[in-house]
Amino acid sequence: GQNIDQPTEMTATEGAIVQINCTYQTSGFNGLFWYQQHAGEAPTFLSYNVLDGLEEKGRFSSFLSRSKGYSYLLLKELQMKDSASYLCAVFNDYKLSFGAGTTVTVRA
Amino acid sequence: EAQVTQNPRYLITVTGKKLTVTCSQNMNHEYMSWYRQDPGLGLRQIYYSMNVEVTDKGDVPEGYKVSRKEKRNFPLILESPSPNQTSLYFCAIKTTLAGGGYNEQFFGPGTRLTVL
Numbered sequence: 001g002q003n004i005d006q007p008t009e010m011t012a013t014e015g016a017i018v019q020i021n022c023t024y025q026t027s028g029f030n031g032l033f034w035y036q037q038h039a040g041e042a043p044t045f046l047s048y049n050v051l052d053g054l055e056e057k058g059r060f061s062s063f064l065s066r067s068k069g070y071s072y073l074l075l076k077e078l079q080m081k082d083s084a085s086y087l088c089a090v091f092n093d094y095k096l097s098f099g100a101g102t103t104v105t106v107r108a
Numbered sequence: 109e110a111q112v113t114q115n116p117r118y119l120i121t122v123t124g125k126k127l128t129v130t131c132s133q134n135m136n137h138e139y140m141s142w143y144r145q146d147p148g149l150g151l152r153q154i155y156y157s158m159n160v161e162v163t164d165k166g167d168v169p170e171g172y173k174v175s176r177k178e179k180r181n182f183p184l185i186l187e188s189p190s191p192n193q194t195s196l197y198f199c200a201i202k203t204t205l206a207g208g209g210y211n212e213q214f215f216g217p218g219t220r221l222t223v224l
Binding site for chain 1: 139149150151153158164166167213215216218
């Protein structure tokens with residue numbers, strides 16, 4: 001079975017940094033994705049990790065440790081438009097399994 | 109640019125009345141997939157298709173059917189909808205980001221279905 005856990009909600013201040021953790025126990029692993037989803041909209045791709053380590057892309061970074069079944073998404077210099085849900089997803093064979101998502105609220 | 113269209117975007121129907129949600133893509137991608145999204149449960153995969161006439165069950169296939177007669181279309185069929193199928197549905201394709209060297213799933217705009 002697939003078990004992907006992430007916190008339900010996080011709140012942070014504009015300009016700050018927030019780290020969203022994701023732990024997973026899955027029957028296989030071909031990569032881990034992070035998606036951003038604004039309310040009522042489709043998820044949009046943020047990052048992909050298949051090897052251990054940190055992937056940096058502008059204000060967003062994602063880290064993976066396969067041995068620990070752990071990933072995090074780091075959002076730096078938070079902006080109001082970053083208020084959204086952030087979805088962790090594990091790709092295994094041809095199936096993508098998602099966590100329930102973390103709702104991030106950015107306050108002025 | 110990859111584009112995925114879904115129709116209808118919103119639908120209110122009654123229990124037992126067969127319905128089809130269409131999904132079309134414009135880039136000849138082989139892989140297509142359907143998800144449903146429910147509060148507190150996240151996105152769950154219903155069915156996926158590797159290519160024409162090749163489909164397989166995801167995590168929550170009960171009550172749904174799909175077909176893949178041509179590459180561009182992947183309709184989701186609810187033969188006898190029930191209230192527990194009220195949800196937000198997304199179709200997705202797997203596409204390779206330019207220079208990325210890997211595949212990501214690109215989602216359609218979503219279909220909000222209510223079954224009374």
